[in-house]
Amino acid sequence: MKRWLFIIVALLALTGQANAQRYLPGMRGLELRGGLVDGIQKPLNYYTGIGLSTYTKNGNRWVFGAEYLSKEYAYKNISIPKAQITAEGGYYMKFLSDPSKTVFLSIGGSALAGYETSNWGNKLLPDGATIRNQDAFIYGGAITLELETYLSDRVVLLLNARERILRGSSIGKFHTVFGAGLKIIIN
DSSP: OHHHHHHHHHHHHHHOOOOOOOSOTTOEEEEEEEEEESSSOSSOOEEEEEEEEEEOGGGOEEEEEEEEEEEEEEETTEEEEEEEEEEEEEEEEEEEEOTTSOEEEEEEEEEEEEEEEEGGGOOBOTTSOBOOOOOEEEEEEEEEEEEEEESSSSEEEEEEEEEEEEETOSSOSEEEEEEEEEEEEOO
16 A cells, blocks of 8 residues: 555656645745946946845835946046935736746835935035036835746746836936846745
8 A cells, every 4th residue: 555655646746747836924034126227328237135035915025125226437547436226115917927826027106215325425526527416315106017936935036127207316317227136035
């Protein structure tokens, strides 16, 4: 009897695959993400961030996090850095997934608020010119399209495209960012 039970279990293991349950209400994941701002340019403009995802019913999720965005502008033979440090709170809705629950596509909206600085507050340039842009508080939102694919039961690869819309900024109201990241499911 034990021999037959072993054979049946072995056949089931070879023919079928058991998938972990995903997108359950109350699940949480810690995200690390980064990417490019406004396309590939020289000098390189980038963003990086961390976040916490909390899943709700129907596979949707709340996302709370912080981001750092760096954009450099050429002036003569130097680059002048502009930085934005923002906090985010948003809601993402799952609208597509594969039958094996490995790949998910979500769209989300987020509120953003933070601070923007030009040349880290140093307004005088080496050639004597003065930066007229002021450091300022910024606020607005973002629309995100995100693809999640499970690499294992607790590790998720993220790919996203996002349009940030921020008022109060002296470097422009709209920034398109493309990025990737990892999410670790913590419970």
